[in-house]
Amino acid sequence: MNPIAELMAVTKTYDDSVALNNVSLKIEHGEILVLLGPNGSGKSTMLRILALLQKPTSGELYFRNVRISDKNRDQMRMETTMVFQKTVLFNTTVYNNVAYGLKIRKIPTNEIQQRVDKALRLVKLEGFERRHAKKLSGGEQQRVALARALVLDAKLLLLDEPTANLDPKNSAIIEETMAELNRERKTTIVMATHNMFQAKSLPNRIALMESGRITEIGVPAEIFGRLSKALASFAALENTFAGNAKITEDGATLIDVGNGVSVIAAGQYQGKVSFFVSPEDIILSKNPFSSSARNMLKGRITEIQESDGLVKLRVDVGKPFTVQITRRSFDDMNLNLKADVHIAFKASSVQIV
Amino acid sequence: MPRALYIAKANLVLESSLNEIIEGIVKAFQLIFTGDPRVLEVVLRSLFVSGLATLIAALWGLPIAMALAMKKFRGRFLLKGIFNTLLGIPTVALGLVLFLFLSRSGPVGFLSMLYTPSGMIIGEALLITPIIISLATSALEAVDPEMMKQATTLGATDSQASATILKEALGGVVLAGVSSFNRAIAELGVAQMVGGNIEGRTEVLTTAIAAETAKGNIALSIALAIILLALVFIITMTVNVIQRRRK
Numbered sequence: 001m002n003p004i005a006e007l008m009a010v011t012k013t014y015d016d017s018v019a020l021n022n023v024s025l026k027i028e029h030g031e032i033l034v035l036l037g038p039n040g041s042g043k044s045t046m047l048r049i050l051a052l053l054q055k056p057t058s059g060e061l062y063f064r065n066v067r068i069s070d071k072n073r074d075q076m077r078m079e080t081t082m083v084f085q086k087t088v089l090f091n092t093t094v095y096n097n098v099a100y101g102l103k104i105r106k107i108p109t110n111e112i113q114q115r116v117d118k119a120l121r122l123v124k125l126e127g128f129e130r131r132h133a134k135k136l137s138g139g140e141q142q143r144v145a146l147a148r149a150l151v152l153d154a155k156l157l158l159l160d161e162p163t164a165n166l167d168p169k170n171s172a173i174i175e176e177t178m179a180e181l182n183r184e185r186k187t188t189i190v191m192a193t194h195n196m197f198q199a200k201s202l203p204n205r206i207a208l209m210e211s212g213r214i215t216e217i218g219v220p221a222e223i224f225g226r227l228s229k230a231l232a233s234f235a236a237l238e239n240t241f242a243g244n245a246k247i248t249e250d251g252a253t254l255i256d257v258g259n260g261v262s263v264i265a266a267g268q269y270q271g272k273v274s275f276f277v278s279p280e281d282i283i284l285s286k287n288p289f290s291s292s293a294r295n296m297l298k299g300r301i302t303e304i305q306e307s308d309g310l311v312k313l314r315v316d317v318g319k320p321f322t323v324q325i326t327r328r329s330f331d332d333m334n335l336n337l338k339a340d341v342h343i344a345f346k347a348s349s350v351q352i353v
Numbered sequence: 354m355p356r357a358l359y360i361a362k363a364n365l366v367l368e369s370s371l372n373e374i375i376e377g378i379v380k381a382f383q384l385i386f387t388g389d390p391r392v393l394e395v396v397l398r399s400l401f402v403s404g405l406a407t408l409i410a411a412l413w414g415l416p417i418a419m420a421l422a423m424k425k426f427r428g429r430f431l432l433k434g435i436f437n438t439l440l441g442i443p444t445v446a447l448g449l450v451l452f453l454f455l456s457r458s459g460p461v462g463f464l465s466m467l468y469t470p471s472g473m474i475i476g477e478a479l480l481i482t483p484i485i486i487s488l489a490t491s492a493l494e495a496v497d498p499e500m501m502k503q504a505t506t507l508g509a510t511d512s513q514a515s516a517t518i519l520k521e522a523l524g525g526v527v528l529a530g531v532s533s534f535n536r537a538i539a540e541l542g543v544a545q546m547v548g549g550n551i552e553g554r555t556e557v558l559t560t561a562i563a564a565e566t567a568k569g570n571i572a573l574s575i576a577l578a579i580i581l582l583a584l585v586f587i588i589t590m591t592v593n594v595i596q597r598r599r600k
Contacts, residue, residue: 051506078508088503091521100517101507148507 002065004029004156004188005050005080010059012045012212019045021212022059027156030186032178036199037209043192044085046209047158050190051082064155078105081149082158085192087141094120094136094144095129101152119151123177138310139170146174150181157181159191163198165310165324168280175202194238195278238322239277240353245269252294252347259318264294265350274353279312279324281349285342286333293344297321301339306330315343373571381576392573396580399557402470402544403537406477407485410533414485415526419515421486422493423501433490439483444542451476452546468549473557476547480540481533488532492525493518524596531592535585558584 003026012020020042027033027050035043048054049061052073061068063076081101090097098119102112120126123143128136133144142162149157159178163171179202181187193199199206199220207217216223243257245265253265255273265275283293299317306312311330313323323343335341384392420426421433453459455467466472496518504514519526541559548555550564558581566574 048502053502053506074510077505080506081508082506084499084503086499088497088499090500090517100504101509104508104513152507 002029003027003062004064006062007046007049007056008060008062010049010056010061012042012049012054013057018212020049020056023212023214025207025214025217027188027190030182030188031205032182032189032191032203034199034203034206035190035192035209036194036206037192038194040211041209042212043209044160045212047082047160047190047192050156051080051158052077053082079154080156080158081152081154083142083145083149083160083162085161085164087138087145089133089141089144091134092132093129094125094131094133097133097144098148098151100148105152115151116147119147122150122180123147124173137170139166139173142166142170143173143177146177150177150187153185153187155188157187157189159189161192161194163193163195166280168278171198171280178202238279239282240274241276241319242272242274245271245273253352255350257319261297261318263350264347265352266347267352269352276351276353277321277345277349278351279322281345282321282323283344284313284315284323284325284329284333284335285344286335286339288342289344291344292346294347295350296342296344298340298342301335301337301341304335304337315341317343374575377572377575378579380572381579384573384576385580389576392576392580394553395556395558395561395577396584398470398555399538399559399581400584402473402477402557403534405474406481406537407530407534409474409478410482410485411530414482415489415519418486418489418493418529419519421490423515423518433487436483436486436490440487442480442483444480444540445546446542447480448476448542448544448546451479451543455547467547468551468555470548470555473544473548473555476543477537477540480543481537484533484536485529488529489522489526492522492529495525496521527592527596531589534588539581539585 005027007023007025010020010023011018023042023046025046035046037043045054049056052061052068063079066072066076068076090100095116098116099112102115107115116129117126120128123146125140125143125147128140128144133141136144146159146162157178162174162178166174175198178189178191182189191202203220205217206220206223207214208223209215241255241257241263243255243263245253245255247268247270248254248264251268253267253269253273255263255265255269255275257263263275263277283291288296288298297317299315299321301313302316302320303314304311305314306327311325311327313325313330313335315321315323321343421429421436451472452467454461455464455472456462457467466475500521501514501518504517505511509517538557539559541563544550544555544557544560545563548557548560550556550560556564558577562574562577562581565571565577
């Protein structure tokens with residue numbers, strides 16, 4: 001089968017830094033390919049080159065066997081679209097946002113209406129047409145952005161960390177929509193993420209990226225099966241740990257990750273394992289508290305990062321955990337650097353990879 | 354002169370000038386509401402000159418503002434700095450330069466634009482160009498830099514994406530236009546030096562106020578000043594209300 005898009009020895013440099021280093025990659029028709037890697041590994045640059053928003057410094061890009069040049073760039077751009085990590089919505093209604101690309105393509109008004117309705121249904125935002133897009137919640141806004149892209153029926157859909165900073169409910173809707181698009185319309189999807197759980201469950205193939213290169217590529221089972229090789233890359237990702245697992249008396253798994261830190265996971269595993277805990281799944285408290293969460297660890301805040309109404313905290317419990325909370329919670333709890341806190345998460349939130 | 358006499362004389366002067374102002378205001382409203390032909394003509398000419406000047410300044414200023422806000426090129430910061438500096442240009446100085454350019458022996462004297470409404474329109478347009486450019490550039494720069502790329506990835510061409518950015522910044526761009534119009538209609542230097550305040554030809558609100566005050570026609574001056582203030586107020590308020598509704 002011919003690939004839908006192909007990068008051939010693509011390098012992209014910005015001033016003196018190399019964002020992509022001699023990358024070659026074939027993207028097959030109808031597949032979901034996940035680019036997995038830490039921040040700065042070149043995922044976003046790769047997506048922007050595939051979206052024809054940036055030109056490679058060297059190397060070539062083919063789209064359905066046609067080499068992309070300045071002459072056909074605008075025309076080819078109609079075949080692909082991209083959802084950015086940071087939601088950028090137009091200052092108008094949800095309807096006008098979703099209809100934007102269709103109006104550009106001069107689609108008749110009644111067809112626009114039908115396609116917008118369908119797209120909003122797909123992202124579970126029926127009845128939101130007249131709402132002002134910028135007054136929606138962060139998760140709803142990202143779903144509008146996804147509807148605005150999928151309404152175009154583009155052959156290649158590119159998504160840059162579409163669920164980063166979203167709550168589990170909105171993340172799930174976005175993942176379901178992607179899966180349905182791929183299943184029903186055979187849309188080829190390339191998605192960048194550093195969420196390993198997402199990488200494990202969604203794609204047909206995973207490309208591990210590090211320092212502007214693809215270090216490994218294959219089906220999820222292959223990639224996650226070769227843990228020893230992949231671990232070096234995973235180490236740079238958030239909340240990914242390796243340790244020795246043993247089955248507990250009550251049928252769960254206790255993983256000793258070293259430095260006095262042990263974590264309880266659901267299911268039964270033994271020997272060397274790696275696991276991931278989503279930053280959104282971790283509950284933060286200033287005081288110890290009783291809950292159904294089986295993992296409760298005491299630590300200290302060592303780093304605070306803020307973006308778009310959310311706050312990411314690095315909590316050192318012997319091992320560094322990243323915790324994501326809303327800005328409001330952060331303010332309400334009156335947290336600051338070096339504050340002593342407790343983190344808690346369920347055994348079922350521990351994703352063995 | 355004894356002190357008491359001084360005070361009495363000062364009171365008399367104050368009283369007579371107060372009377373003059375009150376009389377002026379009463380007469381001003383008479384002139385406004387009876388539709389005095391001269392007042393009407395001056396008002397309409399002011400609106401025409403300032404309106405067309407704003408339109409011309411927008412036509413050449415907005416593309417420059419878009420380039421300054423969205424394109425990266427050498428000298429961009431210098432150019433922005435120059436336009437920001439020109440915001441405070443003394444109108445009389447610009448009027449003098451334009452006078453020298455447009456006068457018969459000047460470089461563009463052959464156009465015979467001195468003491469004509471056309472000359473005033475060009476002069477006012479030049480005066481307000483830095484305002485349009487600086488304010489519109491700030492408004493366009495406030496739009497998310499990723500918006501252009503987002504529009505492009507949805508299929509927009511460069512010009513369609515630029516139009517989208519302009520639409521996103523519409524509030525700020527309209528404000529730039531209103532501020533420019535207000536500056537044009539309320540300034541005296543350029544209108545006086547280039548227009549010459551010829552009654553029936555180039556007389557506008559500001560030049561008429563200055564000339565009539567010098568002649569001692571306080572009532573007419575006050576009438577014209579009230580109209581000038583009312584125009585600026587009404588236009589600004591109307592735009593504010595429209596923008597508020599759009600939100």
